[in-house]
Amino acid sequence: MVTAHTTERKKQIQPVLTLPQGLEQNLAPVGIVNGELVFALPAGTSFAPQSNSLSQKRTSESQDENQPYVTKPPNAFMLYLKEQRLHVVAELQCKNNAQVNTVLGQRWRSLSSQEQAIYYEEAEQLRKLHAQQHPEWSSVQNYGKKRKRIRRKYYTSAEGLSNSS
DNA sequence: TAGCCTTTGAAGTCA
DNA sequence: TGACTTCAAAGGCTA
Numbered sequence: 652m653v654t655a656h657t658t659e660r661k662k663q664i665q666p667v668l669t670l671p672q673g674l675e676q677n678l679a680p681v682g683i684v685n686g687e688l689v690f691a692l693p694a695g696t697s698f699a700p701q702s703n704s705l706s707q708k709r710t711s712e713s714q715d716e717n718q719p720y721v722t723k724p725p726n727a728f729m730l731y732l733k734e735q736r737l738h739v740v741a742e743l744q745c746k747n748n749a750q751v752n753t754v755l756g757q758r759w760r761s762l763s764s765q766e767q768a769i770y771y772e773e774a775e776q777l778r779k780l781h782a783q784q785h786p787e788w789s790s791v792q793n794y795g796k797k798r799k800r801i802r803r804k805y806y807t808s809a810e811g812l813s814n815s816s
Numbered sequence: 817t818a819g820c821c822t823t824t825g826a827a828g829t830c831a
Numbered sequence: 832t833g834a835c836t837t838c839a840a841a842g843g844c845t846a
Contacts, residue, residue, distance in 0.1 A: 723839045728824040732840060740842095748841045749822040756823040771825095778826080790827050794837060 720796070721788045724781040727770035731759055 725733070732755055739751050739758075759767070781788070 723826080723837090725839055726825040729839055732823075736841070745843095746841090747821085747843055749820085749843080752821085752823040752841080754823090759824070774825085790838065791829085793839085794828085796838090 721785050721792070723790050723793060724777045725774060727767065727774040728756075728759055730770045730773050730777075731755065731762075731767075 732752065735755055735758070736748070736751060739754055740746055743751065743754065745751060
């Protein structure tokens, strides 16, 4: 199931879960969850969250253990980071994420509670959706796997098609 | 090439 | 119940 943001919001938020090209147009909405259209993926089809090559890699690693890797749902600040990172990178002319994230942390704290509430609400919906999709999942399952990761800076649409869900 | 840096928040464990 | 730990994103940097 994939949630698409179709409702108007005070602040435009890009979809956190981005479908590979060509797949989105083949989907039909199957319902509405929290005011958002929910799509069902075709049988045997999975997708990867945007820029989630790492998750895809983790999935393949975990498949050795017959345990599909389920990524932790992002919190409100993570959603804010994802949305604003490119703006700050362009603004600062700096791709150092440690520095960029420091700036975004400061900006996050300077946001009004109303502005932050948009992201909290978004994160809450993603948590609920995640809980529906993976009712048995616990964040503890991912402990100890982060530092075993193999990082790849880029991913292809083909990679994005083969993530677990 | 694996892991750190850097941020906030969620969620889990433990005393 | 509070303190603590780990992971979520992300790409440059370091050993």
